[in-house]
Amino acid sequence: MNTLLHIDNLSTDIQLSDRIIPAVKRVSLQVHQGETVALVGESGSGKSITALSIARLLPDAGRVTSGQVLLHNENLLAKSERAMRSIRGNRIAMIFQEPMTSLNPVVKIGQQIIESILLHERLSKTQAKQRCLSLLDAVGLPEPARNMAEYPHQLSGGMRQRVMIAIALATNPELLIADEPTTALDVTIQAQVLALLKSLQEQRNMGMIFITHDLGVVQQIADRVIVMRHGEIVENALSADFFKAPQHAYSQQLLNALPSMEKRGLKLSDHTHSVDQQNSADFSQQAILKVDHLVVHFPIKAGVLKTTVGHVKAVNGVSFELNPGRTLALVGESGCGKTTVGKSILQLLSVTAGAIEFSGDNLLALKGEQLLNKRRDLQIIFQDPYSSLNPRMLIGDIIEEGMIALGADSLASERSAEIDELLHQVGLPEDARNRYPHEFSGGQRQRICIARALAVKPKVIICDEPTSALDVSVQAQVLNLLKDLQNKLGMSYLFITHDMAVVSYLADDVAVMNEGVIVEQGSVQEVLTQPKHAYTKRLLSAVPHVSTG
């Protein structure tokens, strides 16, 4: 095979105002023609900076300090910016993570593709249009002729990512750099995009660098796997070998950190200790939370008088029960209304119809003092650990706020002891209480959110995708913590997620949601191994599985 790209000893520094961060350290790798190389690593491992160094698109603060990037034996780092411009988009194409922001919202799809064709090739307008049509057809848009005349907002996320791929392929590049191209997409769409990329790459014999943090995706698409950590390559192996027997300790840890059905009851990434499986859920017990035909409609208002012209039917008659000490996973793709269910249980949204019964009382009928009393039993952990903590408050104050508002402990000294205990429980250092949120990493912040929710001793915690913004190994820690806490304190979780692997690892029961209704529910074994509904089957088959051994 021909070597397409050869990176030799590449080092890149990021210059911050007060210090220099070596983002990439002496990285060497090769990409052959027609080969897909996956760059895998957790956030901050330097995989994106490596890709940006190749195309010389580093941010202003970034500097390549040593090494060579050879594309067919031409050193890209030595080229002038002018020469580089004709290489970028022409011989090297890139696809980015966010299809929403990568397209210009005020220019029609067709024009954006034609523009990039004409930029690099001498073609007439009609020829370019012809090329554009065949490209859109190749990436599988349903009606290329009509789609060409549409604006980006008229397309869904998956279609937009297809358009991005069409733009990237417009000039027959030799090398395609895809930077987490499917991270923002739902699993079923992700599966389609991955299959598309794979087939296009084989047809055109392109080299592809695929950057991702998702090992499931890697196994589907990559020929070779390169694992990066702290700016260095720790393992470079053929995909088949890698998943059979990862050599480096960090690679093994990454694979072990993946939650799955087989690891139920075991600690992730650490097989030595098993979690006490004393989830002796007492089925005779009354359901603690009972949602009955919940309907949430958002009015669409229009006109001068703001009259209601229609409704967005976010949740359309959802019923389920949550038993004490159990975990119910609410699964579905984005926009299916699962988060709306969570928020309406907490009364953060107004409910259109239905009933929410919590230990015998209808929450929707409660007001003032009574509602406040119930609030301490229901808490929430959010998805984004960065926006769920007030950046101007000390951790101690954040945790204490709920205690004061709900009058959990009246004495300041009692509260203070409680906070120490909570921080200890979620595995944070004691001095954390006098620090600010920005001093903590994503995983640590999620621990703070858990401590904040625990502070009022709730009976039910609604976890709204608590791990989807975290790296795998951090996700494993948070999942372990949640499981430990449940065993110790006997809370129930309503676990809202789109990640089937997390569901199979953590949940006792599953409810699958699609377009505002629950299409299937049952115990996790039943639903995941013998799905009955067509949507559940489709969802499960789209999930990229990592099979080791």
Add this chain to the structure above:
Amino acid sequence: MPFQPVILITDALFFLLTAVLVIFVLMIRTRPHLKRPWQKVIQRSTGAVSLCVLLTYYAVALLDSMHFHPRLDTQVAAEYQYANEIVSVLDVIMTPMRTQVEKTFSAPLSAYSFSKEMIQYDDGRVEHVYPRLKYGGAHLSDPGIEKLADLGQLLLRGIALGLFGWAVIMGTFILLSTASSGQALKHQLHTMIKDKSDYPIGAVSVTLGLIAVLIASSMVVGSQYHLFGTDKVGQDVFYQAIKSIRTGVLIGALTTLVMLPVAIILGSMAGFFRGWVDDVIQYIYTTLNSIPNVLLIAASVLLIQVYMNNNADSFDSLTERADMRLLFLCLILGITSWTGLCRLLRAETFKLREMEYIQAATAFGVSKYKILARHIMPNFMHIVLITVVIDFSGLVLAEAVLSYINIGVDPATNSWGNMINQARLEMAREPVVWWSLSAAFIFMFVLVLFANLFADVVRDALDPRVSGSD
């Protein structure tokens, strides 16, 4: 007592503002997340230098705000008599310039009057000459020969005095910083001279040196000459320009004090509660915004003027009357200028109320007003600070414009706008009288320039979109 203190309303508000600023600084020192951006401000040499200049202006305004009735030199021992006139500490410091009033115009540093006069000598001879000034250069027997040498001597004395003052300030500073850092004096000096400190000590010490030399030499020269000449009625122009600092700083600062609570409360309420609250507040500010500001200000100022003329008895002195008008000008400027900030804060609150920590607080049952105070307001304070600093220079300029069209401060109040207004006619004279205008221009320009530079640095440090952090 040698004097009887007087606190005018604007003085009281100015002291209040100073107290608020001091408390703010003390509060920041204990909170690292607030301290960090301000450290960034003074670590940049532009920020530190402009802060020095602005603090000097502020100090002058503060000195000029300490008013009192001086004691009259009557020899009745039992009871002191106080003068009806109100003077400030600054007036006392600048006494020679305040009291040395000539007959009419004289050019800067001149010993002669600007216009010819008929002078009758004792022997009956009448001559048409430029007469000598009563005070400016009066100690010279022949100004034509001696003046330059005398000026040079005075200037040298001023510079020496300034350098001495500078040395005292720097010495105290070094001793204080050594004491607080706990390092040896030698080591501390070493870091400073090698410029190894995080702070731009070199730039600051040069600025302080310049300020000290400028102040000292203008005081020394100003006691013998009229540094910027005299105006139509013979008053020292330099003195007027210095007195105008208080008016300028006061308008910039007090207007902010009036505008901030309105903008913050209405803006955050509109953004947080939405619905009809938002509608009402929006209607108020769009209505206010659609009335031309100058029209509104002119109408209000005329109203207050009529009121003051009808109730002339309720004011003890002219100073108090002028003070009242200054206060009302600040109020009116405040009322017309809160809308911009209000709009910004409304939009920011819109964004913040969707943040998950607000929802978490709601899930805890924290009350809406507590959420506003604890979670929303601290998170938009950077916008407030940036707007205040940027608006300050605009307000100083607005005063000049308003006074120029006669709807600004009282004609009896010293202000740059009034000086420029008077200079309008002087510009038409032949030969031209340029010094009033230039003095007002220079002092205003320096204040506005450094306020703008400071605003830039503050914006860079506080705005998360610019700094990319926080």
